[in-house]
Amino acid sequence: MPLITPSRVRRILLALSAAGALALAGCASTPDAPQETQDASAAAPQSTASGECVYSAGGRPASRPVDAPPAEPKATGEVPATIATSAGDLTVTLDADSAPCTVNSFLSLADQGYFDGTTCHRLTTAGIFVLQCGDPTASGRGGPGYSFPDELSGSETYDAGTLAMANAGPDTNGSQFFIVYADTSLPPAYTVFGQLDEASTAVVAGIAAAGTASGGPDGQPKSPVTIESVTN
Template structure:
């Protein structure tokens, strides 16, 4: 499946995969809004600053777009407090400056606070998807931004990456990989979890989904309480 976050379902099946993998593989949709008709977002403008154009849709939670010049660099330690325990993240602002800039801006504005991780997959690819205050898989911050890809991305256990609805449609939805996953290099990797935090997410996955299917909301709801540096 694919991991997306626009008007399509959060994880769309890739028909080219084997059927057993397709059932559990997700379209990792990471933004909730449909891309503007004018085309994909541009990573930076002529000055090298990040660009966050409006999607033309209301934000799922009131929030302002980030500043265009990233303030962070290097590794940034972040704690995502959840109902399942604290998850330690290390963001890579050098590899994905515009992505980390957006994530930190949303965190500072409380965008992720008191929201639920809306999707869990337990076969094919192994991810927990969060970042949509509406918990529908279609919510976003009202702006988009471009991918920051090398083309050689891998998604091993502990990877933190953006969900999307296609090229350059990133918003607020992200996913955590809790077991090595085979995904095409279409999703911006912007950080990682330590082993203990990856184990917390694996524990959430071990409890399964609310429907018992391999793709759905976590059986035990996972609430993000806060995201802090």
């Protein structure tokens, strides 16, 4: 496995910024951006109407039976939530003003128990520092059976504690999300919809400290992490 030197990391980050979204590469020597692995046939979502969210049927069936969220988001402002995991509870503040459709989808899936018993399937420990979750199949290919547009300002940053959506390209959001446990440079292509508190970020950093199951910089966490429930 090639040595990850500081100069190599800088080249990686520049390549990410230039290339944008990349496909999930599993346990490669260089971690890719936090992406879903999605079929090329997946349907692109329609434009979001004013005041309403549009959730379009995806290119494959849902990983679990689930209803699409309502078109009109109910939550506003800062919404407290708890992601209960096998490693400890993660306290999150969701931003329903900046990402209303994303928060609407996340809360709808949580209410339906979609995340319950799911495994966080991906950890990266070099170049980018994220734990990726939200796929009931734990393969990186699962989703809720619908997709929806990005909610981006173009000024997104991915500091430690950031909660953001993984995707397979522009406007392909589904159920997969990632938690940033150390400051990470990524292009502003991933919808930010919440923030973990300091203690919860430390929990995720502790998971990352154990490394991946393969020992590489990108793969399943060595310490398995299961989401037990998401409540608000």
